[in-house]
Amino acid sequence: MNPPRRYEDQRTPAASAQHASFSTTASVKDCKALVYKSHGDPAQVVQLESMALPAVGDSSVLVKMLAAPINPSDINMVQGTYAILPDLPAVGGNEGVGVVTEVGSQVTSLKVGDWVIPRDAGLGTWRTAAVFSEKALTPVPSDIPLLSAATLGVNPCTAFRMLSDFEALRPGDSVIQNAANSGVGQAVIQIAAARGIHTINVVRDRPDFQQLSDRLQELGASHVIKEETLRKPEMKELFKKVPRPRLALNGVGGKSATELLRHLQSTGTMVTYGGMAKQPVTVPVSALIFKDVKVRGFWVTQWKRDHAHDEGALRDMLAQLCALIREGKLSPPACTELGLQDHAKALASAMQPFASSKQVLVM
Numbered sequence: 527m528n529p530p531r532r533y534e535d536q537r538t539p540a541a542s543a544q545h546a547s548f549s550t551t552a553s554v555k556d557c558k559a560l561v562y563k564s565h566g567d568p569a570q571v572v573q574l575e576s577m578a579l580p581a582v583g584d585s586s587v588l589v590k591m592l593a594a595p596i597n598p599s600d601i602n603m604v605q606g607t608y609a610i611l612p613d614l615p616a617v618g619g620n621e622g623v624g625v626v627t628e629v630g631s632q633v634t635s636l637k638v639g640d641w642v643i644p645r646d647a648g649l650g651t652w653r654t655a656a657v658f659s660e661k662a663l664t665p666v667p668s669d670i671p672l673l674s675a676a677t678l679g680v681n682p683c684t685a686f687r688m689l690s691d692f693e694a695l696r697p698g699d700s701v702i703q704n705a706a707n708s709g710v711g712q713a714v715i716q717i718a719a720a721r722g723i724h725t726i727n728v729v730r731d732r733p734d735f736q737q738l739s740d741r742l743q744e745l746g747a748s749h750v751i752k753e754e755t756l757r758k759p760e761m762k763e764l765f766k767k768v769p770r771p772r773l774a775l776n777g778v779g780g781k782s783a784t785e786l787l788r789h790l791q792s793t794g795t796m797v798t799y800g801g802m803a804k805q806p807v808t809v810p811v812s813a814l815i816f817k818d819v820k821v822r823g824f825w826v827t828q829w830k831r832d833h834a835h836d837e838g839a840l841r842d843m844l845a846q847l848c849a850l851i852r853e854g855k856l857s858p859p860a861c862t863e864l865g866l867q868d869h870a871k872a873l874a875s876a877m878q879p880f881a882s883s884k885q886v887l888v889m
């Protein structure tokens with residue numbers, strides 16, 4: 527095995543300033559990681575542990591993790607209720623950004639100093655460092671804000687694909703979505719606004735509804751309404767201002783999804799990507815017979831796997847998203863930054879309703 531190439535701090539001044547404490551020229555031998563050995567309540571079963579790192583092989587890289595969010599799918603994985611589950615013990619976290627600090631001698635697509643995000647789910651990002659296969663990572667530009675990079679690979683990609691792949695939307699068209707204040711929802715609002723597409727954004731009622739509505743409208747939301755408004759005559763008034771949606775995006779399920787379907791244009795599509803209410807989607811018979819609506823699903827992990835041999839598709843999407851970030855048209859959701867040692871608090875907060883802030887572990 528040839529000796530690996532090591533990291534001398536090559537980050538931009540802006541990136542260095544965000545993590546001024548980080549500098550290394552010596553190979554890292556171990557890391558701290560949030561590990562779970564059994565499934566259960568994340569605040570109980572996840573523990574901070576020291577782990578030895580393997581040597582950097584010819585086709586692998588050493589990555590110093592910089593930041594990683596806690597997403598609902600991470601929680602479901604720890605609970606043991608997600609569609610794919612890693613073998614136990616496992617390191618938590620599917621998303622995040624790190625910097626490459628050493629590369630193996632056969633590595634061609636990455637170099638020291640590159641920012642990288644996971645290419646697939648299940649990598650285990652809640653740790654200070656890791657040795658990953660080169661193939662497990664995708665480089666991202668390091669001139670975007672750290673929190674944008676840490677939350678780029680899942681929610682904005684999901685929003686981008688759902689707005690691109692199901693209906694041929696044109697400027698002036700409209701999209702309706704529930705969980706509009708979620709990470710996915712905020713990305714939908716911003717990407718749609720950048721494309722001239724109206725969004726009708728449904729959120730659960732809360733004491734600070736007006737504040738939330740103002741914040742989503744600042745992001746570009748055309749209309750923000752409460753779940754109960756979906757069943758009220760004011761919807762008729764709303765559809766005098768915007769066309770009925772050709773696309774509905776459902777991250778909730780249950781009654782909320784049924785209500786979205788009621789407002790869809792004939793032959794429109796509802797895409798289900800999440801089930802936060804943990805209730806099945808009921809499709810009214812009339813929506814199928816008289817409107818011929820299409821009921822579809824989307825999973826960004828499957829999209830990435832389906833495009834594993836089409837590097838260009840992923841690169842092109844990330845380039846378009848990063849361009850929007852640089853133009854100030856796509857910001858990350860509001861984030862609460864915490865260290866790995868505060869994991870119990872971070873995990874408990876991530877499961878609270880009406881949180882309006884994503885917990886991000888900063889290493």
Ligand SMILES: NC(=O)c1ccc[n+]([C@@H]2O[C@H](COP(=O)([O-])OP(=O)(O)OC[C@H]3O[C@@H](n4cnc5c(N)ncnc54)[C@H](OP(=O)(O)O)[C@@H]3O)[C@@H](O)[C@H]2O)c1
Nearest residue numbers: 598684705708709710730799800802803824825826879880
């Ligand atoms: N299929 C895919 O490829 C894909 C990709 C990314 C995400 N997702 C899924 O999309 C969903 C959102 O993920 P995220 O990271 O964007 O979430 P997030 O930022 O953590 O936000 C969670 C959202 O869910 C809402 N919510 C929670 N419990 C609810 C309930 N019982 N009824 C209605 N709404 C509820 C919250 O609303 P409140 O503010 O009212 O609590 C909030 O809008 C998750 O289910 C996630 O697994 C799927």
